[in-house]
Amino acid sequence: MANIIEIFSSIQGEGLYVGTRQIFVRFAGCNLACDYCDTPDSRKLCDHALVECAPGKRIFDKIANPLSIDYLAQRINSLLTIRHHSISLTGGEPLGQTESIIKLAPKLKGLIYLETNGTMVEKLAQALPYIHIISMDLKLPSIAGKAYWQEHYEFLRLAAGKEVFIKLVITGQTGSDEFKQAVDLVASVNNRIPLILQPVTPCNASTAVQPDAMLTYQAEALKLLENVRVIPQTHKFMGQL
Ligand code: SF4
Structure with missing residues (x-):
């Protein structure tokens, strides 16, 4: 059984695969x-999951949680009527x-993106x-309230056995020391892992980062990493889910 918020078809708004069509299982x-x-x-x-009835139509069934794995797989696969x-x-x-996830993934008819x-x-x-x-x-x-360096390092070493990229949200509160430590961490695993710098969409306590600061952050990261891109949350200004 799985506790799901919603399932729908939309456009990936963040990261290396921005613009691709995906099914989102939240x-x-x-x-x-x-x-x-x-x-x-x-x-x-x-209490309930919202499950889209046809890809991109934004008509949802409201289903009581938790959902069985077979039902979840059937509803996800039913949205794959378009590519x-x-x-x-x-x-x-x-x-x-x-x-x-372990029980669900083998039943799905598509690539699994985590x-x-x-x-x-x-x-x-x-x-x-x-x-x-x-x-x-x-x-x-500065945004998580505590440091996760060791967890992130071990996680990335494992993830590097698959296709992986990093998303690093930059806010007005981001410190240069923590930014440098993050870049060092990625480089210590593999300097070819793509790093996406995502200027925050201000929300709650976080404040916007200045445009010139993003240029400085990218230049700094490019000293150690081969592929560093700046990509904001594009689904927000497209009005997509
Ligand atoms: S932004 Fe942070 S708190 Fe919110 S869902 Fe993602 S990891 Fe959890």
Whole structure:
């Protein structure tokens, strides 16, 4: 059984695969509490899941949680009537429901793309055989409230066995020391892992970063890493889910 917030077809708005069509499966619950979290409701379990009836039509069935794995697979696969790049397991933090992912993934008819906060190392080890692409957040202490350097390092070493890229949200509160430590961490695993710098969409306590500061951050990261891109949350200004 799985506790799901919603399932729908849309455009990936962040990261290396921005613009691709994906099915989004949002798992409920998260182990963190980031300052800029734009989905605070996703941090707790939900009574009901919203499940889109046809891809992109925005007509939803309201189904009581938890959902059986067979039912979940059937509803996800039913949205694949148009071509999608992949099925994004997102949240909340999807690895909080790793047992469900392990049972679900083999039943899905598409590439599995994992969007994760990059802290649940043991859970990633269990789910890894079923995942094709990993979008890993690297949470800086200024937004996560504490440091996750060791967890992130171990997580990235494991994830590097698959296709992986890093998303690093930059806010007005980002410190140059923590930024440098993040870049060093990625470079210590593999300097060819793509790093996406995502200027924050201001939310809650987080404030915007200045445009010239983004140029400085990118130049700094490019001293150690081969592929550093600046990409904001594009789904917000497209008005997509
Ligand atoms: S990891 Fe994601 S879902 Fe969890 S608190 Fe942070 S932004 Fe929100």
